Amino acid sequence: MKKYLNKNSRIDHIAIAVKNLEQALFLYEGLFGFTVVKRREIKGVFSGMKSAELDAGGFSVVLLEGTDPESQISRYIDEYGPGVQHVAIEVDDVESLTGTLSESGVKFSTNIIRGDGLTQRFTQRDENSGMMIEFIQRSSSDKGFDPASIQKLFEQLEADEAY
Numbered sequence: 001m002k003k004y005l006n007k008n009s010r011i012d013h014i015a016i017a018v019k020n021l022e023q024a025l026f027l028y029e030g031l032f033g034f035t036v037v038k039r040r041e042i043k044g045v046f047s048g049m050k051s052a053e054l055d056a057g058g059f060s061v062v063l064l065e066g067t068d069p070e071s072q073i074s075r076y077i078d079e080y081g082p083g084v085q086h087v088a089i090e091v092d093d094v095e096s097l098t099g100t101l102s103e104s105g106v107k108f109s110t111n112i113i114r115g116d117g118l119t120q121r122f123t124q125r126d127e128n129s130g131m132m133i134e135f136i137q138r139s140s141s142d143k144g145f146d147p148a149s150i151q152k153l154f155e156q157l158e159a160d161e162a163y
Contacts, residue, residue, distance in 0.1 A: 005091065012090040012136050013053075013060035016083060017076050021050050021065040028054055034061060042150055044158040047071040053145065072157055080130030086122065088134035094119045097135055110156045115149030122153070
């Protein structure tokens with residue numbers, strides 16, 4: 001991977017699947033001192049998730065809780081247990097990088113998702129570790145997440161039954 005990334009690449013955020021969002025917030029916000037930036041609830045065709053984005057100083061931690069047993073997050077926890085669900089790496093050019101990675105045999109769970117100030121794409125989940133890698137390109141100084149992009153991502157993963 002190192003040969004594909006440049007010196008500007010860095011961890012943008014870490015997404016953690018949790019069983020109980022409020023308990024997780026007590027740990028991350030209450031004890032660790034991370035700051036809640038935004039809370040959201042996303043609904044797909046047949047499932048949903050609640051999330052909390054926290055500023056961890058230099059990167060974000062995003063806590064994810066499924067809203068029902070069929071939710072991608074609930075299914076992830078059933079399969080792999082609670083923990084890091086994906087790591088997002090900020091890159092300069094998502095389209096070019098993921099094209100090169102595709103040619104090298106990397107498989108992706110999503111198409112390129114474009115939103116307000118960001119472009120994203122997710123690899124298929126590694127069955128051995130349970131990890132996905134997200135490549136994210138930010139075109140504005142806002143380090144937040146576009147609600148429309150989150151919805152598109154959720155719907156793509158739900159349609160592919162990827163979790």
